[in-house]
Amino acid sequence: MADQSTQSIIVNAEPAAVMAVIEDFAAYPQWAGSVKSAVVTADGPGGRPEKVAFKIDAGAIRDEYELAYTWDGDREVSWNLVRGQMQKSQRGSYRLAPTPGGTEVTYSLTVDLAIPMLGMLKRKAEKVIMDTALKELKKRAEGAS
Secondary structure (H helix, E strand, O other), rough: OOEEEEEEEEOOOOOHHHHHHHOHHHHHHHHHHOOOEEEEEEOOOOEEEEEEEEEEEEEEEEEEEEEEEEEEOOEEEEEEEEEOOEEEEEEEEEEEEEEEEEEEEEEEEEEEOOOOOOOHHHHHHHHHHHHHHHHHHHHHHHHOO
């Protein structure tokens, strides 16, 4: 069973501006370091992406996978793995909460790999992935607002 990892960061932008960055998957290769491509494969209700295919290259980890998204306004987006090469499952979410002058973004992620990996190494990789994702999201959202 995979363990869930959670981290938060304060972004100096309104929730709508942060969510606009999250839902602009075509721009991910410009600001999300390991994402080489992100292509919307199905639109959902309200025009937000329902499924997105990714290609990532994070050094030792290269993968192609597709995620299905569920949106709750500008409050939360969650996703589940549809298919992947290196992953058996992936569940994640961004929860956005307004704060004075900005937004608290809480990122939760659970990944179960198809290949065995020591728990300690997996947790360290998840921490680096989440840390990087939150910092890159913050930089992108603050630059856009």
